[in-house]
Amino acid sequence: MSTSTNRIVSIVDDDLDTTILFHEALKSVRGITVVTFTDPIKALEHFHVNEHAYLVVISDFKMPGLNGMEFLKKIRDSNPFVRTILMTAFEIDDKKFQEYTKMKIINGFLQKPIALHDLIKEVDTQLGAYELQKKYPS
DSSP, rough: OOOOOOEEEEEEOHHHHHHHHHHHHHHHHHTOOOEEEEHHHHHHHHHHHHHEEEEEEEEEOOOOOOOOOHHHHHHHHHHSEEEEEESSSSOOOOOHHHHHHHHTSSSSEEESSHHHHHHHHHHHHHHHHHHHHHHSOO
């Protein structure tokens, strides 16, 4: 059953201004509910309670308590259908990042500063990929 109230796109970034800005940009996307978190542990708790409603999770790379790559791995380990986007203002020259991208733990990547139209475009791309993946599981 897919209604706008249970099709969640989540934004997780320890910078409150970023979560507010991205929430405002994404609330225009039809058929989704946007939730935001500044704490990856609280985001993970919400995910576990609402796991099957989640479509896309957008996470910052550098956060206190749990970095974005490990956070997204925990998300994907729980629900392999959820699409994930990692964002950062930093260069990532990391073997684990390459591995996670290859293993499709990370589905998309956005380099900060992020233009809002690029954010919306990437979320739209991942929503489409989610629908295809649910329709035609491999």
